[in-house]
Amino acid sequence: MTTVNLDDEHTAITTWSGFVYQGKIATYHCLHLLNKNVEQDGASLQLDYFEDFSIINKDGEALSLHQVKALKSKSYGTYADAFHQLTTKQKKHGNATAYFHLAQKINNKTTKEIEESHQPVKIYMYETESCAPLKRIDELIEGLIKSFYETHLSLERFKTTNDYLKTTRVFIDQLVLKKTLAIHASVHASVNTAKKGAREQTIGLSEFIEILSSDLNEVGKSKEYYLFLLKQDLYRYHEQFCYDNESCTVEELEKISHCLFKITSLDETCTIRFLRQLLPDREFKIDSLTDYKDNTLTQDGVRDSFLKMLRVLKEPDFDSEKFLRWETNSKIFTPTTIHHGDSNKEEICERIIKNALDTDLELMFEGGCLITSDIETESICAEAPEIIDSEDYDIDKENIITKWKKVSLINIKNAVSAIND
Numbered sequence: 001m002t003t004v005n006l007d008d009e010h011t012a013i014t015t016w017s018g019f020v021y022q023g024k025i026a027t028y029h030c031l032h033l034l035n036k037n038v039e040q041d042g043a044s045l046q047l048d049y050f051e052d053f054s055i056i057n058k059d060g061e062a063l064s065l066h067q068v069k070a071l072k073s074k075s076y077g078t079y080a081d082a083f084h085q086l087t088t089k090q091k092k093h094g095n096a097t098a099y100f101h102l103a104q105k106i107n108n109k110t111t112k113e114i115e116e117s118h119q120p121v122k123i124y125m126y127e128t129e130s131c132a133p134l135k136r137i138d139e140l141i142e143g144l145i146k147s148f149y150e151t152h153l154s155l156e157r158f159k160t161t162n163d164y165l166k167t168t169r170v171f172i173d174q175l176v177l178k179k180t181l182a183i184h185a186s187v188h189a190s191v192n193t194a195k196k197g198a199r200e201q202t203i204g205l206s207e208f209i210e211i212l213s214s215d216l217n218e219v220g221k222s223k224e225y226y227l228f229l230l231k232q233d234l235y236r237y238h239e240q241f242c243y244d245n246e247s248c249t250v251e252e253l254e255k256i257s258h259c260l261f262k263i264t265s266l267d268e269t270c271t272i273r274f275l276r277q278l279l280p281d282r283e284f285k286i287d288s289l290t291d292y293k294d295n296t297l298t299q300d301g302v303r304d305s306f307l308k309m310l311r312v313l314k315e316p317d318f319d320s321e322k323f324l325r326w327e328t329n330s331k332i333f334t335p336t337t338i339h340h341g342d343s344n345k346e347e348i349c350e351r352i353i354k355n356a357l358d359t360d361l362e363l364m365f366e367g368g369c370l371i372t373s374d375i376e377t378e379s380i381c382a383e384a385p386e387i388i389d390s391e392d393y394d395i396d397k398e399n400i401i402t403k404w405k406k407v408s409l410i411n412i413k414n415a416v417s418a419i420n421d
Contacts (some may be wrong), residue, residue, distance in 0.1 A: 023176035301337030332368030367405030
């Protein structure tokens with residue numbers, strides 16, 4: 001077995017802003033291997049240890065090393081150092097194949113030219129393409145899942161429907177995200193080092209086979225399934241945010257990463273309460289995670305409001321009862337995903353009040369400021385007098401309203417001045 005110094009190995013798991021995409025690329029490669037040969041002789045997927053991900057044999061030796069870059073740039077110069085580093089890394093691992101994965105196609109050098117300059121590194125090919133854009137990776141994965149079913153389980157035709165392919169992909173996605181979050185948890189709890197955790201938390205390719213071979217309709221979609229969808233949405237919106245904001249500093253990435261880790265560590269009950277707090281203007285009730293559907297958390301709301309405020313505001317306070325908040329000058333500030341223009345102020349306030357009347361929204365009894373991307377008002381109740389007046393004839397709701405405290409909206413720019421100074 002090749003001797004490798006632990007201190008020399010790669011790991012960035014604690015601030016891995018692109019781990020959802022990297023995990024999906026790893027999934028794609030594992031499925032590619034299984035499509036070629038279901039007998040993988042004890043091979044495993046190892047995340048963020050030798051490289052962004054690796055395939056290792058049963059003895060822990062690297063069979064292949066994979067560097068993943070999800071950047072906007074199409075210029076070779078942006079990636080040159082990373083190509084050199086992967087070339088150097090490959091020399092430590094004997095016969096391991098080294099692959100470079102791109103989310104954008106390099107347009108000022110050909111694949112052949114790059115590979116000749118960095119032998120034996122190969123640019124990974126997705127069928128005939130040298131890149132896998134963020135928005136296409138799920139489609140590419142489902143294509144490989146379908147090929148696997150058609151080749152190895154051809155009698156189980158129900159598995160090739162679009163809905164079943166998506167369900168399979170989500171179950172497989174969970175393998176990678178669970179493992180990544182387990183590494184995060186050990187690091188945050190100081191139980192383990194990131195490197196040691198990444199080395200030990202491997203996924204056998206047999207685990208992929210187990211999911212592919214199961215009847216997922218019989219397994220069913222549990223609470224855990226829907227909780228995973230919520231976590232995955234948060235992280236993929238975070239990933240798109242980082243992709244769109246490449247100027248984020250390491251400190252900003254760490255701060256956001258820590259906040260997301262705390263949120264995704266909440267149990268089901270607390271997760272539901274947190275969602276209600278984060279989306280106070282949404283006209284729906286979330287009574288269980290099975291009510292969670294895609295777009296409950298919208299990408300624009302998470303990216304343009306919530307993650308933006310986490311980036312520019314100082315580290316928030318956190319506990320399992322009050323979640324993320326900032327307290328300063330006797331005022332409480334809580335984050336939201338509200339990102340509509342100021343012209344929608346009255347409509348937004350009306351939605352918050354209606355939602356509060358239907359769900360006993362806790363923030364109305366606590367008061368304070370809700371942070372939005374661009375809307376401000378001293379009092380949400382003052383913006384919707386017709387709704388409040390209409391409740392005079394409902395004694396129960398009138399009693400609720402008399403217990404409410406003043407709630408205002410503040411935009412991110414002014415929140416920075418109020419909280420950071």
